[in-house]
Amino acid sequence: MERYLSRKRARSPPAPTCSDEDSTDMKLARLASLFPNMALDALMEILLSTGGCVETATTTIQAQASLYPLKRRSTAGATPAVQTSLNAHMRISHHPGQKRSRTRKGKTLHLYSPEDIAAHTPCTIIHNFLPAEQANALLLELLDESQHFSRYRFQLFDRTVQSPHSASIYVATPEQHRQHTSEYTYGGTYRATVRQTTPQLRAVSGKVQQAVNAEIQHRIRTVYPGGRKLKYQSPKVWMPNAAFVNCYDGPTEAVGYHSDELTYLGPRAVIGSLSLGVEREFRVRRIVPTNDHDDDDAEDLGAPEDTPERRISAHTAEKTSTSAKGQISIHLPHNSLLVMHAEMQEEWKHAIVPAQTISPHPLAGNRRINVTYRWYRDSLHPRYTPRCRCGAHTILRCVQRRRETRGRYMWMCYAGYAPGKKGCSFFQWADFDDDGEPLWDKTAVHDNAPWLENFVEG
Numbered sequence: 001m002e003r004y005l006s007r008k009r010a011r012s013p014p015a016p017t018c019s020d021e022d023s024t025d026m027k028l029a030r031l032a033s034l035f036p037n038m039a040l041d042a043l044m045e046i047l048l049s050t051g052g053c054v055e056t057a058t059t060t061i062q063a064q065a066s067l068y069p070l071k072r073r074s075t076a077g078a079t080p081a082v083q084t085s086l087n088a089h090m091r092i093s094h095h096p097g098q099k100r101s102r103t104r105k106g107k108t109l110h111l112y113s114p115e116d117i118a119a120h121t122p123c124t125i126i127h128n129f130l131p132a133e134q135a136n137a138l139l140l141e142l143l144d145e146s147q148h149f150s151r152y153r154f155q156l157f158d159r160t161v162q163s164p165h166s167a168s169i170y171v172a173t174p175e176q177h178r179q180h181t182s183e184y185t186y187g188g189t190y191r192a193t194v195r196q197t198t199p200q201l202r203a204v205s206g207k208v209q210q211a212v213n214a215e216i217q218h219r220i221r222t223v224y225p226g227g228r229k230l231k232y233q234s235p236k237v238w239m240p241n242a243a244f245v246n247c248y249d250g251p252t253e254a255v256g257y258h259s260d261e262l263t264y265l266g267p268r269a270v271i272g273s274l275s276l277g278v279e280r281e282f283r284v285r286r287i288v289p290t291n292d293h294d295d296d297d298a299e300d301l302g303a304p305e306d307t308p309e310r311r312i313s314a315h316t317a318e319k320t321s322t323s324a325k326g327q328i329s330i331h332l333p334h335n336s337l338l339v340m341h342a343e344m345q346e347e348w349k350h351a352i353v354p355a356q357t358i359s360p361h362p363l364a365g366n367r368r369i370n371v372t373y374r375w376y377r378d379s380l381h382p383r384y385t386p387r388c389r390c391g392a393h394t395i396l397r398c399v400q401r402r403r404e405t406r407g408r409y410m411w412m413c414y415a416g417y418a419p420g421k422k423g424c425s426f427f428q429w430a431d432f433d434d435d436g437e438p439l440w441d442k443t444a445v446h447d448n449a450p451w452l453e454n455f456v457e458g
């Protein structure tokens, strides 16, 4: 990003003013119409590198076209230059309650130590989480599994676009496999790749469960107001029953800025995220509310935001207001467990950004494997979640920017973003009790249908 921004600044006439009214999909579509011969991936990278500004992206592409022939400009070449760590220039205190922002517009603050990460982000990290042999065994097992992974596909106007990394979801039993392929949806469609847990994945789940619960309790005691759990956060023991495994094969594979879909996790979800193989940067940035109502309507009433499909287009940057405070880079080495705490999905966005350089891992080569352990709430099983007029499952989202309704949850139709489907404009506010349980007819929730089983044996 710096490379493009600094070139842009040095140039005269002055940088174009960025009109930031459109959703990311619209911006990408505008760029695609201006540069029909360029790959969408490359356009997304450039949009990301210019902070989501179509005008700057356009002048950047035009200027670069004379320097680099288009076919030789890889996505890696269009990624932001590696940025220097701000840690070198500033001392960061580790007071847990510290609220002062350390990020600045357009800058990336690089964090490595668990204390800094806990103090400045909604995450905590445990390095060297597993015994070395167990981490390696899990890595090898999942590298082998990754041959079965697939890429998410989503519809962008008349194009079907693929995610720039591959993934599969893992569940514990054949019955859960059935449910995940025919009942649970993701980003408006059924999952393409669902697999059953493998021996190493199962063996590690108990350790993840234990560590995540300890981290949750520590966070509550040391960070949350009054030492109490957040409103809507579940008071129950966190029990993962689904794991998404991602594979990033090489430095250009990535996932764009997004918040994880809350449909089955419910509000204030906690996610345990284990990194294996090549070290990559996990970027987080706080969502800043905006007063621009037109812009907000686009977000709140239809722009794809919190789906995996969005991650493809969200590969581009967010609106200016969102990125105004800059971003934080958390470095995720092999065998580290990152806990995304309850304040993460509603108030922050996260991404794995393309890397300019990576250090190959002795077992994984250029690949990084990531496992996100998730706890699907029984009360949010698809047999209970609202259906929209078009018959599809709705997805649960939180209003993230619009000041008046920020923090409210809503059920929305997302079918329109699934290839081959037509959506409707279904929208309904979602209400929860203080523990994040849906306030719909609870008798229905206590029927005898099979629940998702926890991964952990015994």
Ligand SMILES: O=C(O)CCC(=O)C(=O)O
Pocket: 244, 246, 255, 260, 273, 282, 350, 351, 352, 370, 372
């Ligand atoms: O690869 C990672 O660390 C993050 C993956 C992620 O954000 C996701 O699966 O939702």
Ligand SMILES: [Fe+2]
Pocket: 258, 259, 260, 350
């Ligand atoms: Fe995510």
